[in-house]
Amino acid sequence: MHHRELAPPEALRNTIKCFWHTRIDFGATRSDFEVMPDGYAEIVFHFGSQCLVSRNGSLQPLPSPVIMGLLNQPAILNSTGQLDVIGIRCFPWTVFDLLGLPAGKDGIRVFEHPVSALQSRLAKLVxxxxxxxxxxxxxxxxxxxPLRDPADSTVFKAGAVLRAGNGTTPVSRIAEAAHATVRTLERKFKQSSGHTIKDVSGLIRFEQVRNRLWLYPDENIAGLAHELGYTDQSHLSREFKRYSGTTPAAFARKIKKGK
Incomplete structure (x- = not known):
């Protein structure tokens, strides 16, 4: 697998985290692969072999592009041969305004937008x-x-604090930093992202645990729980299994075996 990321220009950094490209060669046999939840929403184009997504127990063609929103469980995709994926990683409170679409909680959203016209041009370059x-x-x-300004300064400020705290900052402190009441902030945040601050905080914390175990599978889970603001190791394990379908210990063993 080959993966590359590129930071956006300064003018887009409040909206887009990065652009990325991943190339995977599955060989001649169709194979499943997982997209794990995290705290970002992404606009995803794919090229090469047909990519399928598991929905209600059956495999269905995955259009390109799609929005890969905030996931509550891993998305199971399937492909064969060489698959190239181009992603635009956005903050969940900016992606819908970026495209001028209504916010929602769809894990994978098929959408109509002029950006889809880039598919054939990008395919040639890929x-x-x-x-x-x-x-x-x-x-x-x-x-x-001619993009509108995504969300407003209240949501921008709240999002920055949320990310800086790795999902551990209490909602009351986020509201204070954004110069808003908790009620006003929650309303604006849900309007822009389709999710509550608590929803996004949970995914950002899961993302931190997942990334640490991916890089350091021998990491002490109890210490990680304390560092990332979980009540205890059991709390971390419950939340990790909620989003991944497996325990952090089992995930770490799988990473060690894979490496």
Missing amino acids: AADQIADVFSVLQQYFLHE
Whole structure:
């Protein structure tokens, strides 16, 4: 697997976290792979072999592009041969305003938008392995489209505090930093992201645990629970299993075996 990320221009950094490209070669046999939940929403294009998604126990074609929103459980995808995926990683409180779409809680959303017209142009660049040009096309698109300002300063400030605290900052302190009441902030946050602050906080904390165990599978889970604001190790394990379907210890063993 090959993976590359690129930070966006300064003008887009309040909205877009990064642009990324992943290339996976599954060989001749169709294979399942998981997309794990995290605290971001992504606009995803894919190219090459047909990509399928598991829905209600059956595999269905996955359109391109789609929005991969906040997931409560891993999404199971399936492909064969070489699959190239281009992603625009956004903050969950900015992705819908970026595209001018109503917010929602869809884990995977099929949508209609002019950005879909980039599919054929990007496909040619990906086929020629001109990934730097792919990133350039996407940057120019979002820099020059007549985009509205996503959300408002209250939500921006709240999102920055939420991310800086890795999902551990209490809602009351986030509201104070955003110069809003808790009730007003919750209303605006749900309007922009489709989710509550508590929803996003839980996913950001899970993301921190997942990333640490991915890099350091021998990490002490009790210490990680204390560091990331969980009540105790049992609390961390319950939340981790809620989002991943497995325990942190089992996840760490799987990573060690895979490495």
